[in-house]
Amino acid sequence: MTGFQDRDRLAELWYREIEVFRSARPESEKLWHAAVPHLPDGVPMLWMAKWPGPWPVFVKEAAGAHFTDVDGIDHVDLCLGxxxxxxxxxxxxxxxxxxKRLATGSTFMLPTEDAAVAAQLLTDRFGVPSWQFTxxxxxxxxxxxxxxxxxxGRRRILVHDYCYHGSVDEAFATLDATGAVVERRGNIGAPVPPSETTAVVPFNDVEALEAVLRSGDVAAMLIEPALTNIGIVLPEEGYHDAVRELCSRYGVILIIDExxxxxxxxxxxxxxxxxxxxxxxxxxxxxxxxxxGAFGMSAEFAERARASLDLEDIDVGGVGGTLAGNALSLAGIRATLSEVLTDEAFASMTARATEWTVGVQSTIDEFSVPWQVTQLGARSEYSFRATAPRDGAEAAAADDFELQQYLHLHALNRGILITPFHNMALMCPTTSPDDIERHTIAFRDAVSSLFR
Ligand SMILES: Cc1ncc(COP(=O)(O)O)c(C=O)c1O
Incomplete structure (x- = not known):
């Protein structure tokens, strides 16, 4: 239930924005026509076709929080890839x-000094001591x-309903109305029915979690500490304490995907x-x-993993990749963690996200729209329901693809890029108050077009 019923009006507004887009983006259109014979839908990965509009915006260049497209239009980038x-x-x-690293050799299958420094920086932040890079x-x-x-020695992986952890087979599972584990809608070419590999529990549901763990066949619980890929769903008080306690009690490896x-x-x-x-x-x-990418392990887990592996077979065990842990990635991680994603950067990003949230909330209040907005540090997201969702299924039920596409296209036509998958905005260290103000004004205009 999105609280927006007038679909004729939505269609009319949508087509109006499509015309604005068409007339403003001729150079993107040309590049798209040139790409279509070579790339499905004219894009290098099919999900890039999900952007709103008749063709994708082609980027020319970017710096900080802004990018310019090939038509010379400046955008505030709240998607940030x-x-x-x-x-x-x-x-x-x-x-x-x-x-610097690229000019002096980027991939060797040998370590460089940056690897241990990057690992130490990650340990300083996340606590776990033993790191590998992907x-x-x-x-x-x-x-x-x-x-x-x-x-x-166990098979099943436990995930939250409506989670996303990348293209990991085990994670494309949801619960159906009867509580059975089924393939998530749109899952492409599942190797086996997900119920064979995966257990699913609703976020924030300790009782369901214990019921599954009691089975004794769960190897790992793979979770985001707050769901961020079906809108933002925050943990309730005590949820993570229960997760930790239950995983320890039932010998399950707890993986937190940050x-x-x-x-x-x-x-x-x-x-x-x-x-x-x-x-x-x-x-x-x-x-x-x-x-x-990187994964860090506790000393105990790292020791168990290492002790279980034979050096002779370590390259064919199914963990790795020729370019994983390459020198270029490590140089990037070292510099980024020590000089870019600093405490000061987070303070600024979070302040901007708060301004964004206040701006969205003020429009929701002004027009009495039955939507809500939730912030998680440097990111924030609105959804089409009146209260914050408690789990992924509640968040998913509030989805409205057409409404979302309209809001995103409306923003794009005003030089603002929102993540295409839902209504999320992310701040970077140089996102400015003026950038946020641009969104606040545009969002008010979009909501007023729908609800006036
Ligand atoms: C929580 C989480 N984990 C993992 C991934 C996968 O990241 P990548 O596509 O870079 O492998 C994503 C992607 O959105 C994610 O949101």
């Missing part, structure tokens, strides 16, 4: 370290799932809430704009 550019585009310190958060999650199965929730602060929610996972995953932002 869905966190890949959370440092802002081309952060000078990361770019300097990365280009090219993506997806791969970090996959690696940990393998290690967890390997050391526990890829998005790092928005909560330099050490993500792990540090902000004082959590003690067995493993932590980070990715996207930590490379300062280049592919980089």
């Amino acid at each position: 869905d966190t890949g550019a959370m440092c802002g585009h081309a952060p000078p310190a990361s770019v300097a370290a990365i280009t 090219l993506s958060a997806t791969d970090a999650n996959r690696s940990l799932i393998r290690y967890a199965r390997h050391v526990t 890829t998005h929730t790092i928005s909560a602060g330099p050490g993500g929610m792990t540090t902000a809430l004082g959590l003690s996972p067995d493993a932590v995953v980070v990715g996207k932002s930590i490379g300062g704009g280049i592919p980089a």
Whole structure:
């Protein structure tokens, strides 16, 4: 229930914005026509076709919180590559370290000095002492799932209903109306029915969690400490204490995926809430704009994993990747963690996210719209329901794709980019109060067009 019933009006507003887009973006249109014969839907990854509008916006260049497209239009970027550019585009310190490394050799299958320094920086933030590096958060999650199965001898991975952890097979499962584990809508080519590999519980549901863990066949619980991929769903008081206690009681490896929730602060929610996972995953932002992911393990888990592996077979065990842990990623992570994603940067990003949230809330209040907005440090998100959701299913029920597409296209036409998958805005260290004001004005205009 989105609280917006007048679909004729929505269609009329949508087509009006489509015309605005068409007339403003001829150069993007040309590039798109040239790309279509070579790329499905004219884009290098099909999900890029999900942006609102008849063709994608082609980027020319970017710096900090802004990018310019090939039609010369300046945008405030509140998507920031869905966190890949959370440092802002081309952060000078990361770019300097990365280009220096690139010019002196970028991949060797040998360590450089940066590796241990980067690992120490991650330990300082997230607590766990033992780190490995990948090219993506997806791969970090996959690696940990393998290690967890390997050391526990158990098969199932437990996730939250409506979670997202990258293209990890085990995580594309939801609960149906009867509480059974089924494939998530849109899952492409599942290798086996997900009920064979995956257990699913609603976020914030301790009773359901214990019922599943009691089965004794769960290797790992892979979670975001707050859901961020179905809108933001925050943990209730005591939820994480219960998760930790139950995982310990039933011998389950607790993996906290901080890829998005790092928005909560330099050490993500792990540090902000004082959590003690067995493993932590980070990715996207930590490379300062280049592919980089990492997973950290507690001393005990790292020791169990290492002790279970034979050196002779270590390269064919299913964890790794030729370019994983390459020198370029490590140089990027070291510079980004020490010079870009600093405490001061987080203070500024969080202040901007608060301004954004206040701006959205003021429009919701002014027009008495039955929507809500939730902030998690440097990111914030509105959804089409009156109260904050308690779990993923509640959040999913509030989805309204057409309404969302309209709001995103309306914003795009006013030079503001919002993450295409839901209504999330992310701040980078150089996002300014003027950037936020641009969104506040545009959002009020969009809501007024719908509800006046
Ligand atoms: C929580 C979380 N984990 C992992 C990933 C996967 O990141 P990547 O696509 O960079 O592998 C995502 C992507 O959105 C994510 O939100």
